[in-house]
Amino acid sequence: MHFYLFPNFGFYCENRFRDDGELCLYLLEKALVATVPGSEFGMPGFLRLSFTVKKEELEEAVKRIREALKEL
Numbered sequence: 001m002h003f004y005l006f007p008n009f010g011f012y013c014e015n016r017f018r019d020d021g022e023l024c025l026y027l028l029e030k031a032l033v034a035t036v037p038g039s040e041f042g043m044p045g046f047l048r049l050s051f052t053v054k055k056e057e058l059e060e061a062v063k064r065i066r067e068a069l070k071e072l
Contacts, residue, residue, distance in 0.1 A: 003051050006038055010045030016072050020045055030071070031064035 009023055017023045020037040024047060027033050038046030051058050 005049045005051060006041070006043055006046045007049065008045060009047050012069065012072065013045045020047060023047065027065060027068055031061075031068035033061045033064050033068075 009020065012023055013020050017026065020039050024035045024037050027035055027047075036048040036050075038044060038048055041048065049061075053061075
């Protein structure tokens, strides 16, 4: 079973990145976290996060995303 979350990252897409795909690349390079652009699912500005991992791994991924976004 897969679980997905589609948080809104529109603020960053509008103010720092060209689109959600560019934000996904940034998070992959900077935070080492893979995300999928919401535009692939008709939800531009959102990112798809899959959370089928252990709670500790999910917490670490969220921490890395938060730190990468703070650097902008």
